[in-house]
Amino acid sequence: MSSDDKPRGRLIKAPENFLDPAGIRQVFAEAKSGRRDFMRKAFVAAGAAAAAPLALATSNPVQAGEGDPNILTLPEHSKGLGQAVATEGYGKPSRYEANVQRRQSPGLTQTAQASVSFAPLQSLFGIVTPSGLHFERHHQGWWDIDPSKHRLMLNGSDASMLKKAMVFTMDELMRLPSVSRFHFIECGANTGMEWGNVAVPTVQYSHGMLSCSEFTGVPLRILLDLAGVDYKKAHYVLAEGADGSSMTRTIPMEMVESGEVLVAYGQNGEMLRPEQGYPLRLVVPGVQGVSWVKYLRRIEVGDQPYASKDEAVHYIDLVPGGQHRQYSSIQECKSVVTTPSGGQVLLDQGFYNISGLAWSGRGRIKRVDVSVDGGRNWRSARLEGAVLPKCLTRFNIDWVWDGKPALIQSRAMDETGYVQPSYKQLREVRGTRSIYHNNAVQTWLVQEDGEVKNVQLS
Amino acid sequence: MSSSPKFAMLGLFGTLLLATAALAQPARDFPGVGRAATPKEIAAWDIDVRPDFKGLPKGSGSVARGQEVWEGKCAQCHGIFGESGEVFAPLVGGTTPEDIKTGHVARLNDPSFPGRTTLMKVATVSTLWDYINRAMPWTAPKSLSTEEVYSVTAFLLNLGGIVPEDFVLSDQNIGAVQQRMPNRKGMTLDHALWPGKGLTKAKAPDTRAQACMKDCPAEAKISSFLPDHARNAHGNLAEQNRAVGPQHGADTSKPSGAPPQRRAEPAPAPKAAGAPTALLNKNSCSACHALASKLVGPSFQEIAKKHGERSDAIAYLSGKIRSGGVGVWGQIPMPAQTLSDADAATIAQWLKSGAPR
Numbered sequence: 061m062s063s064d065d066k067p068r069g070r071l072i073k074a075p076e077n078f079l080d081p082a083g084i085r086q087v088f089a090e091a092k093s094g095r096r097d098f099m100r101k102a103f104v105a106a107g108a109a110a111a112a113p114l115a116l117a118t119s120n121p122v123q124a125g126e127g128d129p130n131i132l133t134l135p136e137h138s139k140g141l142g143q144a145v146a147t148e149g150y151g152k153p154s155r156y157e158a159n160v161q162r163r164q165s166p167g168l169t170q171t172a173q174a175s176v177s178f179a180p181l182q183s184l185f186g187i188v189t190p191s192g193l194h195f196e197r198h199h200q201g202w203w204d205i206d207p208s209k210h211r212l213m214l215n216g217s218d219a220s221m222l223k224k225a226m227v228f229t230m231d232e233l234m235r236l237p238s239v240s241r242f243h244f245i246e247c248g249a250n251t252g253m254e255w256g257n258v259a260v261p262t263v264q265y266s267h268g269m270l271s272c273s274e275f276t277g278v279p280l281r282i283l284l285d286l287a288g289v290d291y292k293k294a295h296y297v298l299a300e301g302a303d304g305s306s307m308t309r310t311i312p313m314e315m316v317e318s319g320e321v322l323v324a325y326g327q328n329g330e331m332l333r334p335e336q337g338y339p340l341r342l343v344v345p346g347v348q349g350v351s352w353v354k355y356l357r358r359i360e361v362g363d364q365p366y367a368s369k370d371e372a373v374h375y376i377d378l379v380p381g382g383q384h385r386q387y388s389s390i391q392e393c394k395s396v397v398t399t400p401s402g403g404q405v406l407l408d409q410g411f412y413n414i415s416g417l418a419w420s421g422r423g424r425i426k427r428v429d430v431s432v433d434g435g436r437n438w439r440s441a442r443l444e445g446a447v448l449p450k451c452l453t454r455f456n457i458d459w460v461w462d463g464k465p466a467l468i469q470s471r472a473m474d475e476t477g478y479v480q481p482s483y484k485q486l487r488e489v490r491g492t493r494s495i496y497h498n499n500a501v502q503t504w505l506v507q508e509d510g511e512v513k514n515v516q517l518s
Numbered sequence: 519m520s521s522s523p524k525f526a527m528l529g530l531f532g533t534l535l536l537a538t539a540a541l542a543q544p545a546r547d548f549p550g551v552g553r554a555a556t557p558k559e560i561a562a563w564d565i566d567v568r569p570d571f572k573g574l575p576k577g578s579g580s581v582a583r584g585q586e587v588w589e590g591k592c593a594q595c596h597g598i599f600g601e602s603g604e605v606f607a608p609l610v611g612g613t614t615p616e617d618i619k620t621g622h623v624a625r626l627n628d629p630s631f632p633g634r635t636t637l638m639k640v641a642t643v644s645t646l647w648d649y650i651n652r653a654m655p656w657t658a659p660k661s662l663s664t665e666e667v668y669s670v671t672a673f674l675l676n677l678g679g680i681v682p683e684d685f686v687l688s689d690q691n692i693g694a695v696q697q698r699m700p701n702r703k704g705m706t707l708d709h710a711l712w713p714g715k716g717l718t719k720a721k722a723p724d725t726r727a728q729a730c731m732k733d734c735p736a737e738a739k740i741s742s743f744l745p746d747h748a749r750n751a752h753g754n755l756a757e758q759n760r761a762v763g764p765q766h767g768a769d770t771s772k773p774s775g776a777p778p779q780r781r782a783e784p785a786p787a788p789k790a791a792g793a794p795t796a797l798l799n800k801n802s803c804s805a806c807h808a809l810a811s812k813l814v815g816p817s818f819q820e821i822a823k824k825h826g827e828r829s830d831a832i833a834y835l836s837g838k839i840r841s842g843g844v845g846v847w848g849q850i851p852m853p854a855q856t857l858s859d860a861d862a863a864t865i866a867q868w869l870k871s872g873a874p875r
Contacts, residue, residue, distance in 0.1 A: 159757055159767070166752055170605050170813055172804055174656075183760045200656060201799070215560050217572060225555040232551045257742040261752050261770070286552060295716070298566060304659040306652045308566060312714020347713055358563050365717060367569045367642045369649035376639060376705065382626035384639060384704055388711035392723060403755035404765035412764055421713075429729060435736040438729075473729055481725035484737065489724045493629065497711065505740065511768050518741035 159183070162193055165253070165265045173201035176247070178268025181398045181417065187242070187445070187452040189271035191328050196335045197247055197269065197349060199370075200304035205355060207331075207339035210302070212323065214287050216294065217362030223288025230339055233278055234325060240276040241322070241345070242451045244419045246391045248348030248375055251498040255487075258514050262403035266502065266514060267396045270417070272452040275343045276326025279319045284361065291317065294361035298368070299342045302357035308368035309351040310387065311344055313361070320345050320450075323356065345450035346421030347389045348496070350375055377494040385494075393420035393480050394499035395428055395455070395472035406510035409463040414441075418453045420474035425453040427473045432459060434467030434503065434517055435482070441470070449475075466506040467517070483516055565660075567648040571692060574647065577664040578688030581681065584673025587666050591655045594806065594814050594850050600677050605806075605814055606656075609636040610677040617700035618680060626704065637678040641705045643696045647671050657802045749774070793818075793875060794868050801857045803839075803865070809875060816847045822873040835866035 126132070153160070162177040169175040179195040189195075196202070207230045215225035247269035253259040260266050280297070297316055301307040315321050322343040325331060332338045337354025344351045350370050365371075365387060376384035395418035400406060414432075418425045424447050429438035441455035455470070472480045483500040490497075505515045567573040589598065596602055600610035612635045617623045623638045625631045640646060651667045653659045662670070672687035680698050681687065687695065696702065712718040744751075750770040752758075759767030768774075798804045806814035807821075816824075825831055839862045844851035855862075868874075 156761060160760055161758075163753075163758065170808075172799065173802070174606070180758070182758075183763075200653065200659060201802075213555055213559065213563055215555060215564055217568070225560055226552045227555045227559060228552045235551055236548060258744055261744055261748075262755060262758065264758065265752060282546075282548075283552075285546060286548060295714075300563075300566065304653065304656075306565075306659070308648075308652075312712065312717065314714045360564065360566065362568070364568055364570060364572075366566060367645050368566070369645055369653065372642050372645040372705075373636055373640050373649065377709075378626065378634070379706070382622065382624070382704070383706040384626075384641075385709045385711065386641075386705040386707060387717060388709055390711045390713050392711070399763075400765045403768050403770070404759060405768045406765050427729070429731065431736075433736070434738065436734055438731045438734070471727075471729065478723055479727040479729045481727040482737070485725045485727050505743070507774070509774065510765075511774055512765070513743055515740045516742040517737035518739055 160193065162195060162268075163264060165260060168253075174199055176249075176269060178264045179271050181263045181268050181270065181396070182401050182404065184398070185454075187272050187417070187454050188328060189273060191273065191330065191333045191336070194271040194273065194327075194333065194336055195247070195269045198305075198335075199307060202335050203303055203355065204334040205302065205339060210339050210355075210357070212283075212340060212356060213358045214283055215358070215360055216289075217298075217360055217364070221290055221294045221361045221363070222284075226283070226287045228283070230325070233323060233340070236278045236282060238276055238278055238326075239322065240274055240326065241320075241343075242272065242274045242446075242448050243343060243345045244270065244272040244391075244450065244452045245343075245349045245352055246270045246394075246419070248350060248388070248391070248496040251500070251502075252495045254500075254516070255494060255498055256492040258516050260402075261514055263396060263398050263401040263502075266402070267398075269349070270419075270452075272419075273327045274329070275322060275324040277322040277324030277343065280316050280321045280323050280342070280359065281319050283323065283359070284316065289361050293363055296362050296365050297321075298358075298360040298362060298366050299351070299353040299356060300358040300360070301337075301353045302355040306357075307350065307353050307370060308366060309353060309370060310365040310368065311342075311347070311351060315344065315347075323359075346391060346423075348375070348391055351389060375496060377490070377496045379489075379494060380491040388497060391419070391421035392497065392499045393422065393425070393472050393474040393478050394418070395425075395470040395480055396502045397430070397468050397470050397504060400468065400506065400512045401504055402512055402514035404512045406461060406506060406512070408510075409461050412459045412461055413456055414459045414468065415454065415456045416441075416470050418443075418455055418470070418472035419451065420472070420476075420478070421450060422478065423449045423475040425472055426475050426477075428453070428455040429471045429473075430455075430457045431469045431471070432466045435469055435471075435501070438471065461506065463508060465508055467515070468504045468506060469501050471501050484518065565648075565652055567644045567651070569642045569644045571644055571689070574644070574689050574692065575664050576689045577668055578686050578690075579665045579668025579670070579672055580686045581669070581672045581676040581683055583665070584669035584671070584676070587662070587670050588673050591658075591662075592670065595656060600674060603633065607633060607635070609674060611635045612638040613678055613700040615679060618698050621699070621701070621703035623701045623704060626701070637674070637680075638701060639704070641699060641702050643671070643675070643692060643699055646674065647692070657805055746774075793873070794864055797861055797864060801855060801861065801865075803855075806852070809873065814850060815852055818869060818873040822869045822871075826870045826872055831870040832863060832866045835869050836862040839865060 160180050160183040162179055164175060164177050177196040179189055179193050210230055212228045212233060216222045250269035251266055254266055291313060295313050297311045297313060298308055299311060323340060324343045325340055327336060332341055340356045342353045342356050371387055376386050377388050378384050395416060397414055397416035399415045414430055418428045428441045430441050431438045439457060441457040444454040444456055447453050480499060480501055486500045503515050503517055505513045595605040596609055601608050612625045612631060613623055626638060647667060650670055668687050672681060672685055675681045675695065676683055676685060681695060707718040708720055709718055710720040710723050754769060754771045756767035756769040808817050810817050810819050825835055828834055840855055842852040842854040
């Protein structure tokens, strides 16, 4: 037995292991000692009759009598010949978009193969995540697998669970009737760094283990029917990946029987990206990303849950009393304002479109309310476009910024009537050490100088 | 004879009937798609082990043998005693003989205890066996024999004080070991986050927020925010936002209040001759070496500093990359690597040039 009492030192590892009590204590201590200054900086002029003029100039200056040289002098692209078709066989974003990248959170993991990259939510529009910006979570690195050699096997925990164990090629799976559906995927540990206190500056790091795509594939139910599964006996499905980690997760048969669980090969009109499990992954709508097994090689049907490594060592939620919640899977109703959001600067006073994302693992979004005064008063936002079940929903609401400090929040409600909780409400039942399933209301502080910061209220 | 108009009519009618039937009840047997799996195929892939030990292969392994395997294949990342947090979260520690009696790890209730080790969390010994068998060692998963998996599991259990030093773990006694797992009663199914029937207990979600709209009881105080010294900890946020838009990124390389970047600058050209990142990842070098900080092995920049000046640097470094070794940087051995001469030389060349970013 190694020393029980020896402190373990720093421990900020993969997202399910990043709690670092020493670090948290330090941040709390600094927050306490520095709060007075901070509050003064943020709020000193809040009570003043008129806001002090901003240090920022107006965002669209005009020199009297002359005009904008961008208008007065015709640019090269108005006076020359542009580039040819198919200059790029697979088109790329503008070179001016180079800041829009998925990123790792510094210090979160020690290796890049067991790590996560976060989607840049602050720069995305609508509900679809461009496939190249989809967040990544790999446990043992990603692969680009030859689809002609990939196989899907379907078997039972014993032979009585189905009529025959089967094997499918990709060619065969792609011959079957397909469906295409939009769904969000969120890592169970999304926003996990923020359970105890503010830990990251931007929405990319606080909420960026979230993406949404149109997935195309075959309902798993079709394959189980084909193999003659005995649904009276087989209450659980185990999905298993073909990569080194061979991720396994238990999925309830009721979900599969409903037809919503897909064996998917398509993503946003093309094949899955290798980082997302090319050529085959499971789609489990409304359930945390770890269950959406990538590089899917095998489906087993059985009469008991499996307590796999990712449902008995990782992805278990510590709650007050020292118990861990096991088989926690649903991503509950949640929302976040993506613009304006942490790490940004408002260029001027005046009109802004507050915009964000809402989603629920239990169905459709019914309503999103937005507050700019830290939750005292709320207005309901416009839900844009299609409002689909277990899918991101974009919301927008008008706002005129008067230059005073503001606390921006969003609060979503889903079709079951469930309302997204505040940090206080969530911590009352789950404490601060859960790591997983943090769906609390997010607060952004807009300072007088226009800079937006990630804050938590009490 | 189908030349008779009567037969033709019947034939047409029959076709219509068939078409209607096909529309109403599409074929769900999908002829030509899929085939039966062979017993050998199933045996090759069906490796999962359930808590009731269904799927566990017959076999055994000793703590002593486990220690040998551990020191050769596991200690690099997990430490000699499973205690290391350098690469992954620690596996061992935080459990007591009392926990083995009660079945619940008492330290899970102690917020001041740093971190949670695997043995503090895991309730089912089947999970450990399955985890090691399917996913370990990290860079060579599924390479251990059944005996090695039993042995390494036994060694870990011994480090946790769950089995004695002379123990031989087997399919026959693993059920008894389950009754000694320190956190075997540590899981709860009292929640509403399972998307099926039966397994979990709670029917309703655990929070019951209300959607108050006006003059709501609000939390007025800011209780947590990033300290100033962490302002640039995630890199310059000005470079992490689009260069045009309603808001621009804050220049966190400067103190709060600095004016934002205004103009859309063209993307910088790709840097020439930087780190051969793809190569380092492909060959799993980056699993143990980082650019500037020590991981399992020394950083690339340390290596460059120590050996880059040698006249035979490229030959020396290529050789070391391929053969591995121990003793130059400490007692954790680097295993031999199977990569081409050309790839090894590319990496060596980069190291010789100082391992630039």
